[in-house]
Amino acid sequence: MKHYFEQQDKVIKDLTLVILLVDIAKQRGIHPDKLLKGTKLFQHDLSNPNVAISQQQFSQLIYNTIKFINTPEIPFLLGSRLFPTQLGQIGLALSNARNLQDMLRIIKCHQSNIFPFMFLVEKRHQGNRYLIFNHAITIESDDYHIFMCELLASLVISALKWRMKGLPELHIRFPYQRPDYIEQYQAYFAQTFRFIPKIESLFNRSKVTGYLGLQISFTESLMMKLFEESSQIIKNYHLNQLERKRFPVGIIQSILQGFETCYEQHNEVTLEKVAASLAVSPATLKRKLALHHTSYQHLLDLYRQQQAIFQLTEQGHSNEKVANALHFSDITNFRRSFKRWTGLTPNALKQAFEGSS
Known part of the structure; x- marks a missing residue:
């Protein structure tokens, strides 16, 4: 059994959110069939304890909710x-x-x-x-x-x-x-x-x-x-x-947690190591991530940017300390990558966050 699941896998067994959304829609005069359009779910499925859904079905339901109910208090x-x-x-x-x-x-x-x-x-x-x-x-x-x-x-x-x-x-x-x-x-x-x-x-x-x-x-x-x-x-x-x-956990979660493990065990992250942790080839991993609206580089940037911004804005670390923690070869390389992620230097972003507190 895989330790992760993908957006098309029907592994989500609890339909509580789906049922609540259908009830809220009905209270607002929206027929359940309209809210469930494109999800491949029907009203009788909601009372079947053996029905499981996928992320694709759930996300379609959320998009339908945003489109048809369109009131900010729903979430x-x-x-x-x-x-x-x-x-x-x-x-x-x-x-x-x-x-x-x-x-x-x-x-x-x-x-x-x-x-x-x-x-x-x-x-x-x-x-x-x-x-x-x-x-x-x-x-x-x-x-x-x-x-x-x-x-x-x-x-x-x-x-x-x-x-x-x-x-x-x-x-x-x-x-x-x-x-x-x-x-x-x-x-x-x-x-x-x-x-x-x-x-x-x-x-x-x-x-x-x-x-x-x-x-x-x-x-x-x-x-x-x-x-x-x-x-x-x-x-x-x-x-x-x-x-x-x-x-199992979602594929994005598995990869982001894999980055953490790679840094702890090898002091580096590579496409090959991440693909091996999911028991797939690098080419297969690339194809999978494209289907999930992302890429290996995008997720690696996501992980490193989150770490950098947290360390800069919450922990108050220096650029040098953050660059070292994220295993950048030098401070110049870190600043260049940070500007690519955010459009700002680390110090400029830090000041912007301080001004918004």
């Missing part, structure tokens, strides 16, 4: 409805976790069941914890990217509000420019959010970078703060009801 509404009642055994387990550390452990173990479309990377710096979410299966359009970030942020904040009896002190950085419908963000996230600064060269005439992930940060002390209500016995009971087999 926020979806995210806030998912936890805890719509997540089944996992939701019940999360509702009985002892603290945020416990919740994150469950989420990382069962990511493919909870939200297979995006994956979590954790970082720590000077007493702060950073949760960074990237797309796991394919690279889609700006509209899809924004929809999914809004949905996932709403899901995370809804879960925190539920378990912590209110919104804790945290910061959300959305990986795109400030949208026009800012009222939705204010209603769901209070004043805890910010956006990427408006830098024309960074966005290449697009409103998102296609690189930076959704980032949620808070102090380490929040991780161990005990929830008022929890039960390890009930939590373990519901976790034991879940399948114990290891689920």
Whole structure:
């Protein structure tokens, strides 16, 4: 069995998001058949426990939602409805976790069941914890990217509000420019959010970078703060009801995590090493990535740009330290690559982010 899956593979078994979207559409007078157009799904499929869907089907549903419903509150509404009642055994387990550390452990173990479309990377710096979410299966359009970030942020904040009896002190950085419908963000996230600064060269005439992930940060002390209500016995009971087999992850997630492993083990990343980790030839990997709307170089740039911007803007590292961490041969080569990624020098981008805080 492959340890990764692709956009055409029907491995997504939980249709909760699909059902919720159909219900929301019906409430707004949109027939389910219209919303499901092009997905190769029908209404009777939604009540069949044996039906699984692919990323292609799901992304078509999201595009239909954006086209036919076309109201900005939909992803926020979806995210806030998912936890805890719509997540089944996992939701019940999360509702009985002892603290945020416990919740994150469950989420990382069962990511493919909870939200297979995006994956979590954790970082720590000077007493702060950073949760960074990237797309796991394919690279889609700006509209899809924004929809999914809004949905996932709403899901995370809804879960925190539920378990912590209110919104804790945290910061959300959305990986795109400030949208026009800012009222939705204010209603769901209070004043805890910010956006990427408006830098024309960074966005290449697009409103998102296609690189930076959704980032949620808070102090380490929040991780161990005990929830008022929890039960390890009930939590373990519901976790034991879940399948114990290891689920595959999306191909993009597998490759981005492979970059990390290559740097740790070999101090370099090559197309050949990444292809070997997926048990395919370099030519086959190139073809696969083209079908997922990306390329090997694009994903390598994505990985290195994310690392560089985090180290520059959050950790305050010098250009030399970042260049060394990313295994560039010299500082000039790093600056040249960084300018190719963003259109700015590292120092100029750092100043732009500081001005937007």
